[in-house]
Amino acid sequence: MKIVELGHTGVGKTTYMASMYGALQKGIEGFTLRASDKSDHTRLLELAKSIQRGKYPSPTDQRSEYNFYLQYQGKDVFHFNWADYRGGALREKQDSEQTQLLIRDLREADGIMMFCDCQALARGDSRTNQIGRIASFINNAINQGLDHPISLAIVLTKADLVEDIDESILSPLKGLIESIKVSELVQGAILPVACGIEPTNVEVPVLFALHVGVYLKAVYLAKEIEDHQKMAEYYEEQTKGIGGFLKELWDEFQGNITYRDLARSRMEKAIEKYKQYEIIIEPTQALSKYIYGEG
Template sequence: MSENIKITMLGTTGAGKTCFMVGMYAVMQLGVHGFTLSAQDMDDDIDLTDNWERLTEGGEGRFPAATSDTYNFCFNFCYGFKKLMGFEWLDYRGGALRDKASQSDVQTLQKTLNQSSCVFMCISGEHLANKIENSSEALNLAKKTRADRMNFFLNQLHEEQGPVPVVIAITKYDLCMHRKRDDIKEDIKKLFNPLFTEDGGWLVAICPVSLGKGLAGDKNTGNIEPINLHLPLAFAIYVQLSLQFLQLGDYEKQESEKMTVLRNKFLGSWWYNNEIKEAEKRLSEIKAYGNDLQVKMNFLTRELGRIPVYFNGQEQEINV
């Protein structure tokens, strides 16, 4: 069972979307607990790797230029190099967030977003360096970071397909890591409060990410030492695997109920012998697949234990 999903990252220009994707790809190529990422197109692999090399070399030109064209990357998420799930990832100019819907890249973004299985909302740590003191500061920050537009886009997505899992990625976390995590979480809730309401049905992870804490001092010379770059993706995949796991449970229940009905009929075990054997085989395949899923999810759970996850505004413990 492998499925292609779409993941869309929302964030204003300069929020760090492209750098995050380049870094995530590099980290996941090395692999985390046997999970890896590979680009489906060889040229994309080369471009992403070149970008990563420039980042690690340092200097004035280390960062990629602001994105001007919309580009759809296709990745495979693998375990032990075996494909678990394919997914698409749109890189676009963040300015599209505030442009009119008549622009073609805005339309592409909206279309992709509305088909997405998971959304990453990017807020740069530079805007979270100080506490949000009151509602007018919150409003100003929502405008500066385009959190207001991200909420607008999410509202549209909600109308289209209901709540989807969301990761609020605090990019450039190095620029606000001097603050207490709980205080940052409170500020995030002020910017995205509809996602934390009691009956909203939103599943939200807050994940600080950075290319390296040394960048806070000098971004041209600071060392690249990735922080959490793999976690937003790990969360997105974990949710998809959990849904597969639940589906599998329903399927297992149906199959065993069917089998019980056949067996309970008078002379059923004899008359329906072949059907029962086939159902038994399917059941044992489902169980084996379920066990396999559980092992994979366990590895991801260990990683995800490090970030807060909320459902209906309540912090959750992630487990299988």
């Protein structure tokens, strides 16, 4: 699964990521997060500790990439890639390497996280957030040949510094919100967060984004199990009757693969997939319950 994170320089993405990672080390409803790279793990935890002391990281412009494992009850259940785009890619020309990479990643993404500075929205400043350019990138990705379900989280950073978040604040996002509503493949949410000494809701955007991927993996595994079982039953059926019995004897004598061999192979594959399904079904239900209040 690929998650793409984008937002203008200074909107608070690095602060969010570190705060989110720190919060998920403590566990949220049984879920934790593990960075594949130990240096990423160390860096993010150090940043999270600094943020809780009121020291925030400096804005950066380069694309960063991380690999994480979502864990449930201490076990790895889902691997995902996180591409973090900073303001540089949003300011560059359409044919620049960074911009082309962003366009490709957005089209391949299973989850998109768009970051907006809530304070800037409250004072009517859409330029600081570069909402028009970001929305254009996202609209192109979801309206031009999207062939798979994705999640789209509009993350409002610094929400604790805004007294009232109402529809007027969200007016610069109206076009994008309408695109989400009419799309059958996009599952969207507007999620205010606050990072700092007392982080609020920092785990929600990433768990919302991951829910789509984890759910689809569970659905896919269930379909694979069903297909293998049906084929095993079909092959087993071919061994019945005098004709099937004689063919099995002949194939066995000739050293050919028999229908019974094929049936056994399919059942073994079904059992293998079921073991994977067993690992992921409980986390899938737990995520649904946490995000939507349902199992």
